[in-house]
Amino acid sequence: MKKKQIIFGILLTGAIVCLNSCNKYLSVEHYFDDRQSEGRIFNSKDYTEQWLANCYNKLLDYNLEMGHRNYTVTNYSDDMFYNESGNANGDHYRRFKFGEYDHTWHQSWAQSYAGIRQASVMLNSIDDGSTFSAAQVADYKAQARFIRAYLYWLLLRKYGPVPIMPDKGVDYDESYENLSFARNTYDEVVNYIAEEMAIAAKDLPLKRDNRNIARPSKGAALATRAKALLFAASPLANGNTEMADFTDDKGQMLFSQQYNEEKWAKAAAACKDVIDLNTYKLYVAAPKAKGTGGEKDLGYMKVYDYPATIAPPYHPEYSEKNFPEGWANIDPFESYRALFNGDLYASENSEMIFTRGENQTDEAHGIISLTRHQMPQTGGGYNAHGITLKQCDAYAMDDGTPFDRQTIKNKYDNMFVQTTEVNDFKPLLANTWKEFAHREPRFYASVAFSGALWTMSSAINNAANVTYQQIFYYRGEKEGMINGDRWLPTGIGMMKFINPKDNIATDTGGKILPKVEVAIRYADILLMLAEALNELTGSYNIPSWDNSKSHAITRNTDDMKMALGQVRIRGGVPDYDMSIYGNREELRSKIKRERQIELLGENQRYYDLRRWKDAPVDEAEQILGYNTFMTKDHANLFYKPIRVPLLQTTFSKKMYFWPIHWDELKKNKRLTQSPGWTSFD
Structure with a gap:
């Protein structure tokens, strides 16, 4: 009976904690289903895999790292914007940027705690079966433990300190008061995640085969x-006195009020734990002497799906070394572009640490959705996602x-490239504004500037001539300002995640290539290591995981040069000299800029700006773009930076963390609201 109480207790805990799910978890049928789980599910490989698959499912939808703004709106920080779904006057985007969050986005709370419950049931029940070997049981439990801890990680980023549920559930006969849970402190949640991930890592493999690539590894x-x-x-x-009013129901402060430098040392050591696995390295592509793939002769030049490598300007320290x-033996542009556009299978990506796999391929959710919303209407896209001038100028x-x-x-x-000048301004085409010339390779892999080439070469029936198009965003052009929401208010699109073959224009027979989500990658770990080391003034001995x-x-x-330098050199730009590395404040600024560029569109900047406490400035700055009111006849005036009224924003303290939905606060009497947000009473 005790075992049944544990399982029922976990379910009831989920019922109290999970939003909009009370009826489901308290239904008699659901209890009978889970009574079956005790006796049958974990004695069956098929049922066990189905149970685990349901755990993994909780990492999708509202817990995706990158995807449609209905699910991952945090991907739109001060660098990206969306202009869609009746957003022609900017209302939808503006409500989000002013902290008026759509009620559907709150489903991440319920979804996460449902997954936590599901994983906990598996962790507490699978030992009872006799179907699996000890090694199989250990792997199953490690996967469930990873999912549970990862869901807490997703909750922590968005909601701050959250309640940690009892690992073994609670007795369902307890009173309502005893089934309510307060927030744990921020450090308690972090330590729980760290400890659980270390336990999971002991039984997770270093690598997964292709069929299991979306399951976590030791590195993940x-x-x-x-x-x-x-x-x-x-x-x-870390010592943030501004969060002194973030308390639990008994008035206990949930954020440490004393700065502790050793936390940076622990973070650095944890990054070294990943590096010391000797499993990951930055992906690099070989240089090409000539263009490959599809091609088209524009009359004054030929263009290709995969253009010949444009080597960075000669540098005595980097140009002749591998x-x-x-960068002597790499193509910096292709090394970066291929990470995200579907050209690499998951098993080919040497820097991918964790992925949800290719389950992002439906238009309404993940990276495929991003791709379609970024693509011009000429190629069957929505022309609705772009970047700010701030991001464009950061490169x-x-x-x-x-x-x-x-x-x-x-x-x-x-300022416009002439047909006779194109060889001096590669990869720009004729009539392109010269501000976009001679920029670092990651710029061309990420920014869809006005005049950029969209190859869109998968079209089989090309009667409408939609391939190899130079797209401009002037008013009056097909992708320019219109009365609707399929135009870019800054006049700057986004090229990241776009494959040269992507094309879904009507009746062309084209397609969007499947994309592999890269949720955690090695470049991020290297940048994290450099950041953590830079903050230290003392020396520490930290045990490995x-x-x-x-x-x-x-x-x-x-160590900092090893980490940061690799990322920059792979990107085709020189590393910083020792004077920068010797200045803590200046290097901190450089690292922040590097993360802004390297991790664009990967759902990092929203949280980076908050954890750095930079959001009050960066997220409240005026958003600038080009003058999209200008037609082609006044093209030179188009490129004059102006304030973009549709995309203005602000920031207040309450926007550091998301609010808890009122329904959830009503169900859990000990749960306190995030500072600045209203409660149900």
Whole structure:
């Protein structure tokens, strides 16, 4: 009977905690189903896999890392915007940026706790079966433990300190008061995630085969652990007296009020744990002497799906060395672009640490949705997602120097590329604004600037001539300003996640290539290591995740250069010199800029700005773009930066964390609301 109480208790806990799910979890039929689980499910491989699949399912929809704004609205920070779904006057986007969150987005809370319950049932029940070997049981439990801890990680980022449910459930005969749960402190949630991920890592494999690529590995657990520890070390959670009013129902403060530098050392050690697996490395593509794939002759030049490598300007330190010391043997543009556009199978991506796999292929949810919303209408897309001028200007020049608009204008008499100049301005086509010339390779893999080439080459029936199109965003052009929501208010689109073959224009026979979600990747771990080390003033000895050794952690410039330098060199820009690495404040600024560029569109910046406490400034700045009122006849005026009225935003303290829905607060008497948000009473 005790075992049944545990299972029933977990279900009832889920009923109290999960939003909009009370009727389901309290139904008699559901209890009978779970009584069956005790006797039958975990004695059957098929039923066990179905149960585990349901756990994995809770990582989808409202818990996706990248996808449609209905599910992952946090992907739209100060760098990206959406203009869709009746948003022609900016109302929908503006409500989100002013903290008026759509009620459907709150389903991430219910979905996460439902998954936590599901994983807990499996962890407490599968040992009772005799169908599996000890190794199989250990792997199943490690997967369930990973999912449960990962769901807490997703909750922590969005809602801050949340209640940690009892691992073994509760007695369903308890009173309502005893079945209510308060928020744990921020550090308690982080430590729980870190400890659970370390336990899971012991029984997770280093690698998964292709059929199981979406199941977590040892690296996925350790990387999530590192990310949680980095958040705990960051200014938002480390000695933040501004969060003194974030308390539980008894008035206990949920954020540490004393700064602890050792948290940075623990985060750095956790990053080294991932690196020391010797399993991951930054993906690089080989250089190409000539263009490959589909091609088209424009008359004044040929264009290709996969253009010949454009080598960065000669640099004595990097141009003649192979990666990771230099870029002599890589194509920086293709090395970055291929990570996201479907050209790589999951097993080919050497820097992918965790993925949900290719289950992102329906138009309404994940990366396929992003692709379609970014693509121009010419190729069957919605032309509704783009980036801000702030993000566009963040990319450096190809020699690594900062972009400066006035310097470029002073350099040229004619700001438009002429047909006779294209060889000097590759990869720009004729009639393109020269601000977009000679930028770093990640710019061309990420930014759909006005005049960019969209190849869209998968079209079989091309009677409408929709392939190899140069797309402009001037008013009056097909993708320019219109009376509707299929245009880009900043005049700048997004190219990341776009494959050169992607094309779903009507009757062309084209397609969008499947995309593999890259939820955690090695570049992020390297940037995290550099960030954590940079914050140190002392020296620390931190045990490794399995206590097999000790990491000597200090602000070591060699380690920081190894980490940050690899990312920059792969991106085709020189690493910073030692004067930058010797200046903590300046390097901190550089690392933040590097994350803004490298991790664009990967649902990182929204949370980065908050954990750094930079959001009050960055998220409240005026959003600028190009002058989309200008027609082609006044093209030079189009590129004058202006304020974009449709996309203005603000930030207040309450927007550090999402609110708890009123229905949830009513069900759990001990659950307190996030500061600044109203409660149901």
